[in-house]
Amino acid sequence: MLEVVTVTLNPAIDQTLRIPGFAAGRVNRVAESRSDAGGKGVNVASFLADLEIKVGVTGFLGVDNIGLFETLFERKRIIDRFVRIDGSTRVGLKIVDGPTTTDVNFPGLTPAKEDLRELFNQIVWLTEPGRWFVLAGSVPAGVRDSIYTDLIERVHEQGGKTVLDTSGPPLREALAGHPDLVKPNVEELSELVGSPLRTPEEVRAAAESLLDRGVQRVVVSMGGDGAVFVDRGQALLARPPAVTVRSTVGAGDAMVAGIVYAMLQDLPLEDVARWGTASGAYAVTRVGAGIEDPAAHRKLIDEVVIERLGN
Numbered sequence: 001m002l003e004v005v006t007v008t009l010n011p012a013i014d015q016t017l018r019i020p021g022f023a024a025g026r027v028n029r030v031a032e033s034r035s036d037a038g039g040k041g042v043n044v045a046s047f048l049a050d051l052e053i054k055v056g057v058t059g060f061l062g063v064d065n066i067g068l069f070e071t072l073f074e075r076k077r078i079i080d081r082f083v084r085i086d087g088s089t090r091v092g093l094k095i096v097d098g099p100t101t102t103d104v105n106f107p108g109l110t111p112a113k114e115d116l117r118e119l120f121n122q123i124v125w126l127t128e129p130g131r132w133f134v135l136a137g138s139v140p141a142g143v144r145d146s147i148y149t150d151l152i153e154r155v156h157e158q159g160g161k162t163v164l165d166t167s168g169p170p171l172r173e174a175l176a177g178h179p180d181l182v183k184p185n186v187e188e189l190s191e192l193v194g195s196p197l198r199t200p201e202e203v204r205a206a207a208e209s210l211l212d213r214g215v216q217r218v219v220v221s222m223g224g225d226g227a228v229f230v231d232r233g234q235a236l237l238a239r240p241p242a243v244t245v246r247s248t249v250g251a252g253d254a255m256v257a258g259i260v261y262a263m264l265q266d267l268p269l270e271d272v273a274r275w276g277t278a279s280g281a282y283a284v285t286r287v288g289a290g291i292e293d294p295a296a297h298r299k300l301i302d303e304v305v306i307e308r309l310g311n
């Protein structure tokens with residue numbers, strides 16, 4: 001039985017190029033290159049599959065370069081319910097030069113009306129009471145910003161639960177659907193509330209303003225500074241241990257996977273904070289999504305430091 005479904009409307013193949021001394025306006029030579037099936041929901045699914053969770057994936061994939069995705073899904077026994085659309089899934093370039101990464105993102109494919117209809121049908125078929133849906137990433141060009149609101153409502157009508165990780169107008173719009181949990185990073189939340197958030201207390205107050213708008217739990221990630229977790233009962237600040245950073249790509253996706261994993265076990269907020277924060281910290285120590293070293297991941301969970309905020 002599926003436990004989690006992730007929805008990625010605008011996936012990408014991540015092409016990571018290592019270019020020492022990368023500079024704009026010059027000839028740059030690639031020292032190393034790799035391509036990974038990516039996109040936020042795909043990364044979350046990949047991480048959850050490594051934790052032995054039964055996970056399904058949907059959204060839109062271009063038929064012309066689908067091989068990398070199908071190979072990943074087979075290898076990790078991920079149930080593939082992606083809607084196939086004409087054309088190629090976009091490639092996102094990540095140019096890595098030491099600790100600095102430069103992203104070059106293409107807009108991606110635009111699904112047609114029938115494709116959208118097929119996606120909604122998939123969501124209806126896949127929803128079961130208590131099943132978690134993770135809706136993550138940007139909305140493709142040509143699709144209305146309110147699509148997440150409609151997807152969330154459809155899932156909730158049939159008793160499913162939702163985690164949302166997006167930004168900008170789609171995040172603002174989606175709040176009307178009352179997702180069960182949202183995970184903006186601090187920049188995304190500060191854009192949403194329209195003021196800079198400088199301290200954990202300011203982050204907490206902004207996060208609590210989303211509880212007033214019908215969200216059950218809010219997690220605000222702050223990179224190496226950890227994250228603030230709030231629900232109606234409590235507010236926690238979780239700090240990751242110091243780790244050696246190899247690539248910050250996908251830290252947020254790993255965090256979402258850790259949060260969902262802990263919520264599937266019905267763990268209290270403090271443990272949700274440990275799992276989420278440690279999973280993000282684990283991800284930055286590696287290139288690529290998923291868990292290659294379960295023991296290293298487990299060890300980080302105990303090393304997260306939890307502090308209570310306010311009251």
Ligand SMILES: Nc1ncnc2c1ncn2[C@@H]1O[C@H](COP(=O)(O)OP(=O)(O)OP(=O)(O)O)[C@@H](O)[C@H]1O
Pocket residue numbers: 184185186220221222223224225226227240241242243245248249250251252253255276277278279280281282284
């Ligand atoms: N440098 C770091 N050291 C330790 N842990 C980190 C570091 N960067 C990120 N993390 C962990 O990962 C979590 C998520 O990171 P971050 O806030 O950067 O997410 P994000 O901005 O949503 O990332 P993404 O680009 O994947 O969307 C943090 O809350 C933290 O637990």
Ligand SMILES: [Mg+2]
Pocket residue numbers: 165184185252253
């Ligand atoms: Mg993020």
